[in-house]
Amino acid sequence: MEKGWLTIALALTSLGTAWIATQRPIPFLRTLAAVFAGLVVARIGYEPRIVGDDVGTTPIFNWLLWGYGVPAASFWGASYLMRPRADDAPLRAIEAAAILFTVLLAFLEIRHAVNGGDMLAVPSLAEAGLDVSVALALAIGLERLRLRSRSIVHNAGAVLLTAFAVLGSVFGLLFLENPMVFHGEIRGSVLNLLLLAYAFPAILMLLLSYAVAGQRPVVYANSLAAGALILALSYLSLEIRRLYHGPNLILGGTSGAEQYTYSIAWLAFGVVLLGIGILVQSQRARLASAVVIALTIGKAFLIDMSTLTGVYRALSFICLGLVLVAIGWLYQKILFRRRPPEAAAPTA
Template sequence: VFSAVWMAPGIDNVATFAPHAFHMIAGFALAAIMVVAGFMFGPTAEPGRIERVSSFSLDVFLAGAMVLVLTNNHADASLIVFALLVAATFVIAWRTDSAVGAIGAAALFVFVVFAEWAVRANPDLAVVAGGPLPGIGTRADDGSISMHLIAAAGFGAAFGAAGFLAQGRSIGAIVPVVWAAAGVFTPLALLVALYARIAHLDRSIPFAIIAIAVAAAFAAITEVLTRREARPGQMIATALYATGTLAALALAFTFALEKGWLTIALALMSLGTAWISMKRPIPFLRSLAAILAGIVVLRIGYEPRIAGNDLGTTPIFNWLLLGYGIPAASFWLGSYFLRKRGDDAPLRSVEAAAILFTVLLAFTEIRHYINNGNIYRTSATLIEFGLQVCVALAMAIGLERLRMRTNSIIHNIGALLLTWFAGLAILFGLFFMENPAIWRIEIAGKFINPLILGYAIPAILALLLSYAVAGRRAAAYANTIAAGALVLALAYITLEIRRLYHGPFLDSSRTFDAEQYTYSVAWLVFGVVLLGIGLLLPSQRARLASAVMIAITVLKVFLIDMSNLTGAYRAFSFIGLGLVLVAIGWLYQRILFRQTKTPPAHPAA
């Protein structure tokens, strides 16, 4: 501590560089000889154990050398002093495990030196409201770029090689883990710092190639460690190198790609991580796959358009298809790989991401198509609401089928959420906000019109969903969905009739006698069709829906037609209803008589 305090005065004075450098080298040497346990004249060290005093005594002088580099504007001489102390730390830590903690500090100090070098030469990286930070910018006495490149290459190679070669040398688990962590962190950190300094955060194929080479080296180390016999700390070290492999690939994609390609690359990395975790049971890889999926989710949260203003107006085949479709497929396949080794939090996270991206793919494509490329438009239309309801119901059906095979809680929750969304969209969107009978909304086309998307197809999908959940969820849940299908079908029939009588705008308060009579006939026919379906399948739910429709028609005839219709329409309304009710009663009597008829007894042989 006193040595560190003694180094501080005048350390930023170029004229006192030599005394400070000598003080640091001499102090480091004395600490190594006299203090570090298990090295030279230090106390006896315990094998496989990192000793705090030994590591801290070296860290003090390493920190001083780092400050010397920073305060001397990265002069070549200061960088050489720093490199010598880091190299000496390698030698000491290689000889005795007690000083391995200094390796972690050395890795951090190396990153600080090169990160500060990158920032000080790029004013854009350190600008505040009042202008650049003091001291930012190039100086005449800066160290040469070639010197820094040589030093960075040396540090990266030294840390990477030592991290691998140190595996299996110690009887303690923490020692190889520290070596591996430093061996993974330092090359990647240096690569990022050099990329920021030289490429100025722009696309750079050379840096992408270097990152791929680093990834290949880490992958080879991971494979070697996986094939070795189990040793202390080997599992964690293997996970660190596997993580480093994927991190290097992520950096390669970042260096080489732009727009939405980075999103796609990260999603494919999550898929690759899940596949590797299936082949190589390294626990952390499952978590890493989930972390990568989370990063992709955050990425689209920052910019849902994937490509920003370059999204364009081309429907379907645009950046949304790539930016959401490929990640969705990657997460679905990744969850399949992860499920092979159990159901845990990482699997559920990837499954949730798969559902989210599938839903967002459909919804954003719908908004993009309806709004001519502007997915941020605040208004919505009947067609958009109808398409979104159709998509939500179709996905809910798929998830209901899927959850029966996987027993996944995420698939279960996803199906419920999509069903609830569809229900709310139907209630507030189709029946209120975009109801053409309430608001002045144009319905173009007599038969092929938005009413099909808004009411007819959702009715069919809701019916299919009610059958998908029948017997698998509460009866009230399935019956509620079936009731929603009935209401949607009734709304479609009613609005279609109104379209035939009133033209493209249905918000008129006037109702013609022929129109009122047509409602009664259509509702009654709909009820009879439901009854026929219920008898042919047979389906109790269809027969119940038929009874409801016929009851509604009876109430309409007696409460509305009787007071509003005049002349022949009133007579035909009551006569037609009476004939249908008599026919239904006769049909039920025939069915019941056939069921209760006693079969003839067979004569005895």
């Protein structure tokens, strides 16, 4: 068959075989469905672009959508049909293929769209941010799905996607594609690339931490929450940097006004987190607030004291002191308030 029709035909054959297996419970049919799925995986291993250089330049609606989307849908359908009968090796193979094709579809479509169809282009901040966001979104979906299916494949897929998102955040967003480390232009005041690359992943990582809370070890969920906090602080700091330096974040030094803005913004962020923690009674939000405020205090004494002069230094410490006093009052009056003593029962 020409182009990618062979890939699509094999995937649909796997789905059809799985359906026949539900009508005629012959064990070999389940294995045959998994074999067809394996052939499709081998096919994309030989040519990931499905049709070579004829993928096209149209975002989304190109041969990647058909070459990966149809197999992904077919394998998800086949796994749905096969699961009620048994959780065996053929089912797990098809579930793994479904996750693989879904992930590859998302990542390759992102790469195609961001780079104008050039699949061999150098990675960028936009691509890294979208990859991390998609990985986190898929991990959230698999975390929800595994609670119903109890599938070891769904469980492993969620963990692997989470690990990819964390590594992509650390090495991609915070280092290799960080506009403060390497040259990169950030255009736009608020609706810019930083929102896509740091704010969205921070929100999704926070949602993932809540999705796994109570289902995985505490350190797993708390680590994701810490990652979300780091991305949020990075977004806030980079937006301030862009405000003072324009599109080129690595050009120019850091002025006293900029240093003061960092301190005030971090402090305000910590106060907002504390307010959220009090309103929704979230210990995690209050802990995040304490971490941010502690970082602000450290910055005030280690950086602001040596770099800020005059009114900026005074304002920095005055604002910090006022906020700390207010936080102490909140903890005393709201969080640590004691219940009034109960009246003693009257004696006869």
